[in-house]
Amino acid sequence: MKNKILVTGGAGYIGTHTCIALHEAGYEVVVYDNLSNSSREAINRISTLIGQPIDFIEGDIRDANMLREVFAAHQFFGVIHFAGLKAVGESVAKPLLYYNNNVSGTITLLQVMAEYDVKNLVFSSSATVYGDPETLPIDEVSARSCTNPYGQSKLAVEHILEDLAVSDASWSLIPLRYFNPVGAHPSGQIGEDPNDIPNNLMPYISQVAVGKLEMLSIFGNDYPTVDGTGVRDFIHVTDLAQGHVAALNYLQQHASSKSGSDTASSVGFLPINLGTGKGTSVLDLVAAFTKVSKQPIPYQFAARRAGDIASCYASADKAKELLGWEAKLSITDMCQDTWRWQSMNPNGYK
Ligand code: NAD
Ligand code: WQD
Numbered sequence: 001m002k003n004k005i006l007v008t009g010g011a012g013y014i015g016t017h018t019c020i021a022l023h024e025a026g027y028e029v030v031v032y033d034n035l036s037n038s039s040r041e042a043i044n045r046i047s048t049l050i051g052q053p054i055d056f057i058e059g060d061i062r063d064a065n066m067l068r069e070v071f072a073a074h075q076f077f078g079v080i081h082f083a084g085l086k087a088v089g090e091s092v093a094k095p096l097l098y099y100n101n102n103v104s105g106t107i108t109l110l111q112v113m114a115e116y117d118v119k120n121l122v123f124s125s126s127a128t129v130y131g132d133p134e135t136l137p138i139d140e141v142s143a144r145s146c147t148n149p150y151g152q153s154k155l156a157v158e159h160i161l162e163d164l165a166v167s168d169a170s171w172s173l174i175p176l177r178y179f180n181p182v183g184a185h186p187s188g189q190i191g192e193d194p195n196d197i198p199n200n201l202m203p204y205i206s207q208v209a210v211g212k213l214e215m216l217s218i219f220g221n222d223y224p225t226v227d228g229t230g231v232r233d234f235i236h237v238t239d240l241a242q243g244h245v246a247a248l249n250y251l252q253q254h255a256s257s258k259s260g261s262d263t264a265s266s267v268g269f270l271p272i273n274l275g276t277g278k279g280t281s282v283l284d285l286v287a288a289f290t291k292v293s294k295q296p297i298p299y300q301f302a303a304r305r306a307g308d309i310a311s312c313y314a315s316a317d318k319a320k321e322l323l324g325w326e327a328k329l330s331i332t333d334m335c336q337d338t339w340r341w342q343s344m345n346p347n348g349y350k
């Protein structure tokens with residue numbers, strides 16, 4: 001069985017955790033990343049944690065020739081495609097950058113995959129493709145719509161993957177729609193390392209707790225939720241990483257493979273939510289983090305953030321039924337591991 005996987009964006013937050021999970025599950029990993037939002041130190045730390053050097057290539061997914069060299073040098077079973085830009089606000093200011101990187105980059109990757117007849121892909125999609133959901137929990141057949149260029153870029157790639165699956169039945173394409181990934185590796189060696197002031201809640205809270213930021217602003221306390229603050233489905237990044245292993249295992253069993261059983265048919269386009277199915281409010285997360293870190297987390301209520309929705313949590317049934325995967329770790333685990341990472345690495349990888 002072929003077990004070598006190309007991991008684009010593997011030096012990033014979710015990619016690093018997934019590389020470790022893939023290695024532990026017996027997959028061989030080649031990381032391809034342009035380090036635009038990550039560092040070599042993250043790669044070094046993966047190598048230390050797995051006890052052997054990880055195969056790393058510094059390259060851009062928009063560079064078709066470089067990708068060709070990589071595909072020519074390795075026999076891949078498939079690709080996990082994390083590479084992308086992810087800051088919603090920045091995407092509003094720089095839409096062309098986001099469409100170029102996330103959409104054109106993915107098209108280039110898919111073209112090279114087709115050239116080398118590697119047609120198994122796990123793609124980092126997002127719960128953002130559901131926009132403001134009509135019903136909760138959100139299942140995979142819910143309507144999709146986006147209001148910002150980042151979300152549009154994810155949705156555009158999903159449409160491209162759907163069209164590709166229709167055009168050629170030998171593709172097996174699984175967009176995993178992540179809800180809100182948080183937490184860090186239990187070793188405290190790898191975690192989320194935002195470049196500037198964090199946009200997302202958990203890294204903001206942890207930087208307040210460690211004393212790097214003064215105060216959290218809670219965006220809105222008048223939402224129709226349990227305590228007026230936003231409700232999200234926070235999922236531990238190591239659970240998320242296991243979800244990728246489960247998706248690959250599914251592809252190993254169900255996707256057609258040149259070297260595997262010729263009788264297997266392909267998977268087509270198969271979107272799957274990765275969430276816990278549970279909603280947690282902003283205030284509940286602040287309280288959980290305060291308890292775990294034993295640090296004060298001063299906060300103030302501020303106006304709602306443009307584009308935010310009241311509540312968002314997954315139906316995680318499809319992942320359980322098809323992949324045999326479900327999230328195991330609690331909000332306390334998420335806060336404990338984030339705090340360990342933040343307090344051991346107050347300046348991230350720097
Ligand atoms: P990240 O920024 O930590 O990792 C992305 C990696 O991709 C980085 O290492 C970056 O250097 C690399 N990269 C970006 N553009 C590239 C390019 N053109 N060529 C090669 N490498 C490139 O982000 P993350 O949180 O690990 O997210 C991974 C993926 O999951 C992204 O596609 C993101 O949009 C998606 N996602 C993230 C979240 C979240 O909240 N973290 C939620 C849903 C979906
Ligand atoms: C969570 C809650 C905020 C910061 C974003 C992207 C989404 C996906 C995950 C990539 C909301 C509140 C936040 C702060 C706050 N990423 N908040 N003060 O917005 O659910 O999702 O990350 O695909 O596309 O949009 O996550 O962590 O930013 O916010 O009160 O300083 O925390 O208003 O209610 P979000 P988040």
